[in-house]
Amino acid sequence: MRELRVAEKNTAYWWEAAPVKPVPRLGLGLATKLDVLIVGAGYAGLSAGLVLARAGRSVAAFDVMNPGEGASSRNGGITSASIRPDFATLSRRFGEDKALAIEAEGKVARDFLYDFIRTEGLECDFQLTGLFRGAVGYEQYGSMARGADALAKKLGVESYAVPHAEQRRYIGTDFYRGGAVRMDIGGLHPAKFHSELLRVALASGVRVHSNTPVISIARDGAGFRVLTTAGTVQARQVLVCTNGYTDGASPYLRRRLVPVRSRMIATEELAPEVMAHLMPKRMMMGEGLQLGFYYRPSPDGKRILLGGATAPA
Ligand SMILES: Cc1cc2nc3c(=O)[nH]c(=O)nc-3n(C[C@H](O)[C@H](O)[C@H](O)COP(=O)(O)OP(=O)(O)OC[C@H]3O[C@@H](n4cnc5c(N)ncnc54)[C@H](O)[C@@H]3O)c2cc1C
Incomplete structure (x- = not known):
């Protein structure tokens, strides 16, 4: 059989139909007090944010990249059953x-x-x-x-x-x-799925800050003080959804994760x-x-x- 040629591009095929891009701010500034601050705006961060916003919580997700630019727009899109071992x-x-x-x-x-x-x-x-x-x-x-x-x-x-x-x-x-x-x-289509998830999350009141890294998370009384490049936020709870991209913002998780x-x-x-x-x-x-x-x-x-x-x- 003839060899299959691989397209000579180094960008994600999925991004051609659903490019990842920053979320427009639409005049929303940084909310300095939140019920829940989410680190990471992939599938995990956005779906958690959606549930929380619909339950009436004030919630914002921060991502160091464009939302979805991690694994959530660049995967196989197989609604997988890869439980190992079999x-x-x-x-x-x-x-x-x-x-x-x-x-x-x-x-x-x-x-x-x-x-x-x-x-x-x-x-x-x-x-x-x-x-x-x-x-x-x-x-x-x-x-x-x-x-x-x-x-x-x-x-x-x-x-x-x-x-x-x-x-x-x-x-x-x-x-x-x-x-x-x-x-x-x-x-x-994984990138379309992410973009649609982002659409419903935004429509439900989740604030999403793209290209805004969370730098540190510190306990502060009953809640947390979270330092981001856009400013400091007080949050009652913090949800870290950073997958294999986990960095120094969460030293506890970073020590425990082995990215593959x-x-x-x-x-x-x-x-x-x-x-x-x-x-x-x-x-x-x-x-x-x-x-x-x-x-x-x-x-x-x-x-x-x-x-x-x-x-x-
Ligand atoms: C090549 C590949 C193929 C795959 N194929 C499949 C498949 O076919 N089926 C399947 O079910 N699963 C598949 N997966 C797994 C699936 O893509 C992931 O499980 C899923 O996307 C994880 O979503 P997430 O929200 O946890 O992480 P991600 O989408 O990776 O999001 C984590 C986000 O955290 C952000 N972040 C990290 N640190 C910070 C910080 N300090 N401040 C702010 N933001 C930060 C990152 O920028 C990133 O956007 C595949 C994965 C890969 C890589």
């Missing part, structure tokens, strides 16, 4: 009841997300395509097949094993030794027959490896986006 290993180690309870948590989170997208009318190219995960050996295939069966019988998830002989109906390769499908996972680098690439636009051969069902794809690759069609079905953990540059 279901079979979890069952062996902790018993099937606990393994199912862990899987059930993932199901609750995905159901919440799908409901949220629907009820808020978020335009983010969400499609419930299903996910195929390839097995890297026949032993792993057996374990995946048992896991798929348990998910179907015990949690009601539409999931099933795909033997090697039927694999090409799902993916244009013989590389995997079969795999498993689960239909409760799909794909969205991860990159994605997008191919050039591919001919429809190539896409149909490689991804006949346009599903999300993953591998049964601890740090395997994941790949997916772009929402318009013209490219493949591929990601995986990489060594530090």
Whole structure:
């Protein structure tokens, strides 16, 4: 097969349809007293801010970059189920009841997300395509097949094993030794999703300050005194949602977090027959490896986006 060319650009493919940009201030100055100050305006910071604002709290999120410029506009957009270790290993180690309870948590989170997208009318190219995960050996295939069966019988998830002989109906390769499908996972456009989340958060009263780092957080009586580059804010509570970008503003978390680098690439636009051969069902794809690759069609079905953990540059 011919080699797939990677587009020769170094900016996120997702930003072409949904560029990250500063939030206009609209005349709002710095609120010097808040119920909750949030550090980081990615998915975590904004969704927490949205819930708090709708519960009547005064809340502001600060981000050192443009909102979403961290992981939240540059990910695979797979409404993932990447619980590690896998279901079979979890069952062996902790018993099937606990393994199912862990899987059930993932199901609750995905159901919440799908409901949220629907009820808020978020335009983010969400499609419930299903996910195929390839097995890297026949032993792993057996374990995946048992896991798929348990998910179907015990949690009601539409999931099933795909033997090697039927694999090409799902993916244009013989590389995997079969795999498993689960239909409760799909794909969205991560940058559009973030931009839509930002829209509803702002409309609900969350103040968002872009390009405004939080420098330090100090206890002050019953609350906190937070130093930002825009000034000092008193907050009753502080929520730190800084992910792998956690810096000296939160020394406690910084000591406990180990950021892992991860990159994605997008191919050039591919001919429809190539896409149909490689991804006949346009599903999300993953591998049964601890740090395997994941790949997916772009929402318009013209490219493949591929990601995986990489060594530090
Ligand atoms: C390449 C890649 C692919 C991925 N693929 C998937 C996938 O397919 N499916 C999936 O479910 N998940 C995926 N993820 C994970 C997902 O993107 C993250 O879990 C999610 O975006 C985390 O959101 P967050 O709000 O916690 O962090 P982020 O979006 O990273 O936000 C943290 C923010 O904190 C800000 N910040 C840090 N320090 C400060 C400070 N002192 N002051 C102010 N702001 C600060 C940063 O600027 C940043 O914007 C992927 C991640 C990567 C990197």
